[in-house]
Amino acid sequence: MELGQKEEAVPVGACWRTLMRRARRKMLRHVRPPVKLSRTQRAYYRTQHVDINDETFARFYKAGLLDDLDRDTVERARAYQLRVLGRPIDVAIHAAFHNLHGYSDSRLLPRHLYWHILMPFLNDLSFRSAYSDKNLYHYFAGASRTPISRLKCVAGNFYDSDNVSLNPSTPVRDVLGGAGNMIIKPSRTDNGCRVASLDLSPDGVECDGLIRRTVGELSDVYGANFVVQEKLAQHPVLAAPHPPSVNTLRVLTLRWSGEIHYLLAFARFGTGGAVNDNAGTGGICVGIVGNGALKDHAVTEAVERLARHPDTGYEFGRRPVVPAFERAVNLCKDMHRDVLHHNIVSWDIAIDVNEEPVFIEHNFRGALWLYQMAVGTPALGTLTDEVLLWAAQQQGQIG
Numbered sequence: 001m002e003l004g005q006k007e008e009a010v011p012v013g014a015c016w017r018t019l020m021r022r023a024r025r026k027m028l029r030h031v032r033p034p035v036k037l038s039r040t041q042r043a044y045y046r047t048q049h050v051d052i053n054d055e056t057f058a059r060f061y062k063a064g065l066l067d068d069l070d071r072d073t074v075e076r077a078r079a080y081q082l083r084v085l086g087r088p089i090d091v092a093i094h095a096a097f098h099n100l101h102g103y104s105d106s107r108l109l110p111r112h113l114y115w116h117i118l119m120p121f122l123n124d125l126s127f128r129s130a131y132s133d134k135n136l137y138h139y140f141a142g143a144s145r146t147p148i149s150r151l152k153c154v155a156g157n158f159y160d161s162d163n164v165s166l167n168p169s170t171p172v173r174d175v176l177g178g179a180g181n182m183i184i185k186p187s188r189t190d191n192g193c194r195v196a197s198l199d200l201s202p203d204g205v206e207c208d209g210l211i212r213r214t215v216g217e218l219s220d221v222y223g224a225n226f227v228v229q230e231k232l233a234q235h236p237v238l239a240a241p242h243p244p245s246v247n248t249l250r251v252l253t254l255r256w257s258g259e260i261h262y263l264l265a266f267a268r269f270g271t272g273g274a275v276n277d278n279a280g281t282g283g284i285c286v287g288i289v290g291n292g293a294l295k296d297h298a299v300t301e302a303v304e305r306l307a308r309h310p311d312t313g314y315e316f317g318r319r320p321v322v323p324a325f326e327r328a329v330n331l332c333k334d335m336h337r338d339v340l341h342h343n344i345v346s347w348d349i350a351i352d353v354n355e356e357p358v359f360i361e362h363n364f365r366g367a368l369w370l371y372q373m374a375v376g377t378p379a380l381g382t383l384t385d386e387v388l389l390w391a392a393q394q395q396g397q398i399g
Contacts, residue, residue, distance in 0.1 A: 245270025292325025
């Protein structure tokens with residue numbers, strides 16, 4: 001448990017199983033590689049400075065992206081890491097990126113480099129929980145730039161949209177009223193864990209297959225920290241590939257040398273009728289370039305490249321321009337100025353029917369390897385050398 005984080009109800013159902021699988025994978029990575037390799041394969045990958053114990057190795061390997069390592073790509077990546085960091089770290093992402101896109105860039109950041117060398121100096125994760133409660137998001141963006149919250153549960157205490165305390169026995173329909181579609185989600189988790197629609201009924205709301213009549217009964221399902229929000233009416237350009245989900249922009253910003261820099265962005269689209277768009281729950285990612293144009297393909301968490309949406313058949317070759325893209329980026333930069341303990345932040349932004357950017361959530365870690373695969377560029381761009389040299393200096397010795 002992180003410093004300052006209160007213990008909350010244990011998640012149930014699919015979310016709990018997901019957490020258990022992640023914990024088990026994390027433990028096993030220190031015991032054996034995530035995929036079964038022959039002795040010859042292990043020796044080969046190690047001589048190429050491919051980290052077979054990193055979790056991204058299994059993704060790239062299973063996708064067939066490490067079957068053939070491009071010699072020039074690997075040699076340039078090793079030389080770059082040796083020059084900037086003092087020794088090669090891992091070149092798996094460079095080889096996989098080349099095999100997926102047909103080109104590569106030595107400045108791509110491997111997962112280990114980002115999580116274990118950069119992250120400790122860029123973000124103070126002991127403050128992560130303080131910034132991550134979705135019931136506090138309106139303080140970052142303003143009430144007009146966040147979804148309308150009808151019901152909040154914080155540490156087991158219930159509040160309405162005006163932060164007036166509610167008794168657990170308060171009828172849930174009295175709080176939600178006659179509002180339209182609702183979304184319920186845990187307020188202190190990320191990556192789309194247990195986001196679900198709430199169906200209104202005459203007696204209450206249907207949640208997890210049962211009618212919940214009081215606000216307290218919702219906490220029987222979602223624990224001590226959650227939020228119920230009105231479902232956003234999104235812009236048709238972002239709705240088109242998969243209408244059931246609220247499809248968002250993932251925008252990455254960096255505080256560096258006294259300025260907030262925009263680094264990259266991609267759009268995320270749900271699949272299979274899900275209400276959320278997170279890649280970790282089946283969503284797909286489409287890079288954004290230039291003034292907001294979508295790329296002509298999507299990338300999945302299984303590192304597949306798709307020309308069409310797998311459910312709707314939407315062709316990404318249409319390459320529409322995301323409405324209000326520049327204003328969405330500026331909103332992220334403005335919000336980042338108020339997040340003082342974290343220098344690199346991922347922001348999820350929706351675009352409503354009025355072409356207004358709406359802040360959904362932020363993330364202080366993120367799967368940077370997937371960002372780079374989706375957008376097709378190194379995450380730190382032209383700042384890569386400067387940031388890596390600084391991190392190496394801060395650490396004293398890379399290890």
